[in-house]
Amino acid sequence: MEFKWKSFSALTKQELYELLNLRQEVFVVEQDCPFIDADFKDQDCDHLLAYQDSQLVGYLRVGKPGQRYEGPEIGRVLTKESIRREGIGKILTKKAIDFCANKYPNFDISLSAQHRLLNFYKEFGFEPVGEVYLEDDIDHIKMTLEPAEKTKHSFQWKFDIHPLIILGGIISILIIGSSFIKEIDVSQLNWVAKIDERAISKDRYETYLESIAQSRKTGLIDSDPENILERMIDEELLIQRGIDLGLIENDSEIRSIIIQKMITSIISDTNDLTVSQIDLEKFYSLNKDLFTPSPKLHLIKLSFDANNKDHAIKARDFLIKGDLVKARSLAENEVISLPNTLLPAMKIREYIGPFLTQAALGLEEGEVSELIELDRQFHILISIRKMISSAPPLSEVSREVESEYIRFKGEEMLDEYLEDLRNWYDVVKANEF
Numbered sequence: 001m002e003f004k005w006k007s008f009s010a011l012t013k014q015e016l017y018e019l020l021n022l023r024q025e026v027f028v029v030e031q032d033c034p035f036i037d038a039d040f041k042d043q044d045c046d047h048l049l050a051y052q053d054s055q056l057v058g059y060l061r062v063g064k065p066g067q068r069y070e071g072p073e074i075g076r077v078l079t080k081e082s083i084r085r086e087g088i089g090k091i092l093t094k095k096a097i098d099f100c101a102n103k104y105p106n107f108d109i110s111l112s113a114q115h116r117l118l119n120f121y122k123e124f125g126f127e128p129v130g131e132v133y134l135e136d137d138i139d140h141i142k143m144t145l146e147p148a149e150k151t152k153h154s155f156q157w158k159f160d161i162h163p164l165i166i167l168g169g170i171i172s173i174l175i176i177g178s179s180f181i182k183e184i185d186v187s188q189l190n191w192v193a194k195i196d197e198r199a200i201s202k203d204r205y206e207t208y209l210e211s212i213a214q215s216r217k218t219g220l221i222d223s224d225p226e227n228i229l230e231r232m233i234d235e236e237l238l239i240q241r242g243i244d245l246g247l248i249e250n251d252s253e254i255r256s257i258i259i260q261k262m263i264t265s266i267i268s269d270t271n272d273l274t275v276s277q278i279d280l281e282k283f284y285s286l287n288k289d290l291f292t293p294s295p296k297l298h299l300i301k302l303s304f305d306a307n308n309k310d311h312a313i314k315a316r317d318f319l320i321k322g323d324l325v326k327a328r329s330l331a332e333n334e335v336i337s338l339p340n341t342l343l344p345a346m347k348i349r350e351y352i353g354p355f356l357t358q359a360a361l362g363l364e365e366g367e368v369s370e371l372i373e374l375d376r377q378f379h380i381l382i383s384i385r386k387m388i389s390s391a392p393p394l395s396e397v398s399r400e401v402e403s404e405y406i407r408f409k410g411e412e413m414l415d416e417y418l419e420d421l422r423n424w425y426d427v428v429k430a431n432e433f
Contacts, residue, residue, distance in 0.1 A: 294345040
C-alpha cells in the first residue's frame with residue numbers, strides 16, 4: 001500500500017480524475033445519494049491518496065482551519081469496496097489525525113460523520129458534538145477530537161523559571177546558532193508580492209523596472225509598474241506549478257539546466273582569480289602529462305574477415321618474419337588506408353577508431369600486435385615508427401597551463417561547495433539503514 005499527500009495544486013489531472021471517480025463510485029452510486037461531490041472545497045484541502053498495485057483504493061481530504069470549522073476538517077473518508085474490512089480506513093484516519101496535529105497543532109480536529117460510523121471515530125478519540133442532522137438525506141453528526149495538549153497562551157511555563165530568563169536563553173541560542181545557519185536573504189524580507197511562501201523581493205522588482213526603463217527611449221509609462229508586477233507573479237505561478245508537477249524531479253532537460261546554472265554560479269569566482277607564477281610552476285610540475293603532445297605513430301593495419309582467422313594467423317607469422325608483402329596478400333583490401341607517414345594519435349583515431357588507436361599506443365616501435373577481434377573482423381597492427389615528445393617548457397604553454405589551472409581551481413570550489421551541502425542537508429543512503 002502506498003500513501004501520498006498532495007495539495008490541490010500538486011494533483012495531476014490523472015490523480016484528480018481518479019479521486020473524483022472513486023468518490024462518486026462510493027458516495028453517489030453505492031450510497032444511492034445524488035449530490036454535487038465536486039463542491040469547490042477541494043482547492044482549500046490537502047488530499048491523501050492510497051494506492052494498491054497502482055490503483056487508487058482509498059482517499060480522504062483535510063480542509064484548512066476557518067473553512068467549515070474553526071480547526072481542520074477531515075472529510076470524504078472512503079475505501080474501495082474490494083479492500084474493505086482490511087483496516088485501510090483506520091490507517092487513513094490515523095494518518096489524517098497525525099497530519100492535522102503536525103500542520104495545525106493546538107486546533108480541534110472536526111469531521112461530519114455519518115451517524116452509523118459514530119463508534120468507528122470514537123475509537124480515535126472523537127466525541128460527538130450537538131444533535132444528529134441530515135446531510136444529503138443521510139444522518140450525520142459533528143465529531144471533534146481535541147489535541148493532546150492545548151496551548152492557551154503563547155508560552156506555557158511548566159517550570160518555576162521567569163519567562164524573561166527563558167527568553168534570554170532563546171535569544172542566546174539564536175545568536176550562537178546564527179554562525180551555523182545559511183545567510184538569510186535579507187531582500188526576501190522586503191517583498192512586493194508572495195505566492196504561497198515564495199516572495200518576489202522589492203529589489204528584484206525594481207531591477208526589472210529599471211531594465212525596462214532603460215530598454216525604452218521613452219522610459220516607463222504609468223501602467224508599467226502594475227503590469228510588470230503581474231507578469232512577475234505569472235512567472236512565479238508557472239514556476240511553482242512546475243515544481244508541484246515534479247518537473248525538477250522528472251524532466252532531465254530542466255534538471256540539466258539547473259545543475260549547469262548552479263555549477264556556473266559556484267565557479268564564477270574563478271573569473272577574479274589571481275594566478276601567480278609560483279602557482280603556475282607548481283601546477284605545471286605536477287601535471288606535465290597534461291601538456292605533453294600525444295605520441296605520433298607510423299602505423300599499418302591489416303584486417304581479415306571473421307571467417308578467415310587462419311589467414312590472419314598466417315599473416316601475423318609472416319609479419320614477425322618481416323615479410324609484409326605476403327602478409328598483405330592474405331588481408332582484405334582496405335577502403336581507406338592509413339597514410340604512409342607519422343600521424344598524431346588523434347588523427348589516427350579518425351581512421352581506425354578509439355579502440356584500435358588505444359591498442360596501437362601500447363605497441364613499441366617495430367612491434368606486431370596480437371589478433372584484435374572487432375566488428376566481425378580480425379585486425380593486426382604494425383608499429384613502424386613511434387615518436388614520443390617531451391613536455392615543452394612552461395614559457396611555451398603558459399596560457400594553456402593557466403587555463404587548466406583555473407579549471408582545476410573551479411573543480412576544487414565545486415567539490416568544497418558540494419561537501420558543504422552534504423553537511424547542511426540530511427543525506428541518507430538506503431544501504432545505511
